[in-house]
Amino acid sequence: MNVATSKKVHNYSAGPCILPREVFEQAAQAVLDFEGSGMSILEISHRSKPFEAVMAKAQGLVKELLGAPDHFEVVFLGGGASLGFHMVPLNYMKVGGKSAYVNTGEWASRAIKESKLIGDTQVLASSEDRNFSYIPKGFAIPGDTDYFHFTSNNTIFGTQFKTLPTATVPVVCDMSSDIFSRPVNVADFALIYAGAQKNMGPAGATVYLMDPEKLGHTGRKLSPMLDLKNHASKESMYNTPPVFAVYVSMLNLEWLKRNGGVAEAERRNAAKAQLLYGAIDRLPQFKGTTAVEDRSVMNPTFVLNDAGLEPAFDALWKEAGISGIRGHRSVGGYRASMYNALPLESVQALVDVMEHFAQKHG
Numbered sequence: 001m002n003v004a005t006s007k008k009v010h011n012y013s014a015g016p017c018i019l020p021r022e023v024f025e026q027a028a029q030a031v032l033d034f035e036g037s038g039m040s041i042l043e044i045s046h047r048s049k050p051f052e053a054v055m056a057k058a059q060g061l062v063k064e065l066l067g068a069p070d071h072f073e074v075v076f077l078g079g080g081a082s083l084g085f086h087m088v089p090l091n092y093m094k095v096g097g098k099s100a101y102v103n104t105g106e107w108a109s110r111a112i113k114e115s116k117l118i119g120d121t122q123v124l125a126s127s128e129d130r131n132f133s134y135i136p137k138g139f140a141i142p143g144d145t146d147y148f149h150f151t152s153n154n155t156i157f158g159t160q161f162k163t164l165p166t167a168t169v170p171v172v173c174d175m176s177s178d179i180f181s182r183p184v185n186v187a188d189f190a191l192i193y194a195g196a197q198k199n200m201g202p203a204g205a206t207v208y209l210m211d212p213e214k215l216g217h218t219g220r221k222l223s224p225m226l227d228l229k230n231h232a233s234k235e236s237m238y239n240t241p242p243v244f245a246v247y248v249s250m251l252n253l254e255w256l257k258r259n260g261g262v263a264e265a266e267r268r269n270a271a272k273a274q275l276l277y278g279a280i281d282r283l284p285q286f287k288g289t290t291a292v293e294d295r296s297v298m299n300p301t302f303v304l305n306d307a308g309l310e311p312a313f314d315a316l317w318k319e320a321g322i323s324g325i326r327g328h329r330s331v332g333g334y335r336a337s338m339y340n341a342l343p344l345e346s347v348q349a350l351v352d353v354m355e356h357f358a359q360k361h362g
């Protein structure tokens with residue numbers, strides 16, 4: 001197959017986002033002819049042997065790459081992490097029970113709202129007082145809450161938990177924007193969930209990595225589609241799974257494994273973050289927008305000290321083939337999302353533009 005690249009783009013999109021070129025090539029090939037079967041991955045039954053093998057491989061790679069305990073289960077569902085916000089209280093909050101959250105930004109706020117629809121929801125700490133520019137610390141997690149929920153990486157404002165909170169109660173984490181970016185101790189969690197489109201694959205699948213022993217204790221009757229225990233016991237095949245999103249996620253996780261797994265990803269991500277934050281701190285025309293100790297390795301955010309110069313800066317990075325660094329509409333400024341597949345070379349291209357801009361406007 002001959003797939004030409006039209007031009008070099010440095011893709012900083014916050015999600016859906018960059019995936020490795022070789023994953024796109026393998027996915028494109030499978031759309032035309034899946035593993036030499038003469039059929040497309042898009043037309044085979046999800047109950048066929050070849051797709052069952054894809055599902056098993058994708059599930060196995062999630063557990064292997066994150067070092068999950070053997071008894072943990074992996075399912076891939078539709079609905080986005082946003083449906084996860086609703087499924088979490090349904091599956092973990094007892095009838096008449098309560099939950100506890102930390103509010104670190106827009107996604108955490110939405111998760112809290114959904115929990116409040118189901119029952120008594122306590123917000124233990126929030127960084128809303130300073131526009132979510134830091135991670136709250138030193139909060140106590142009550143021992144009588146049914147679960148504790150946090151968002152490991154604040155995709156929009158650019159903050160990240162450097163030390164992941166642990167608790168005696170079940171811990172649930174929305175890891176949508178930094179899953180597979182660093183090692184985590186999965187045994188500390190009842191559930192890790194993540195929309196695929198930030199660091200795992202294309203949009204359309206949400207991964208749930210969970211301890212099945214922590215499910216089924218709420219006393220609540222659930223629709224089978226909203227019941228994580230049901231999906232886990234049906235091997236993620238209760239209904240038609242998001243076949244193509246699971247397949248491309250599998251390819252991307254294979255790529256990650258070939259490239260040293262999450263430990264190497266962490267090292268590469270740290271090098272990228274150091275390069276970009278170094279420029280933000282060194283060049284007087286730029287300013288970071290978050291507390292230094294809580295800076296996200298995945299989604300660095302920054303502004304120009306003179307916002308009037310934004311058009312000049314924008315022209316420069318666009319000319320360099322950089323795409324997707326405008327900040328989220330609720331924050332403004334800039335956000336350079338640097339997921340696993342973004343190469344160091346792309347960060348260097350952005351830093352070169354920043355240095356050029358700083359010289360011109362110094």
Ligand SMILES: *Cc1c(COP(=O)(O)O)cnc(C)c1O
Pocket residue numbers: 015079080081082083107151153154155174175176177195196198
């Ligand atoms: C993008 C994002 C979401 C929303 O994911 P959808 O799959 O669009 O529902 C939730 N949480 C975090 C941390 C995100 O970055």
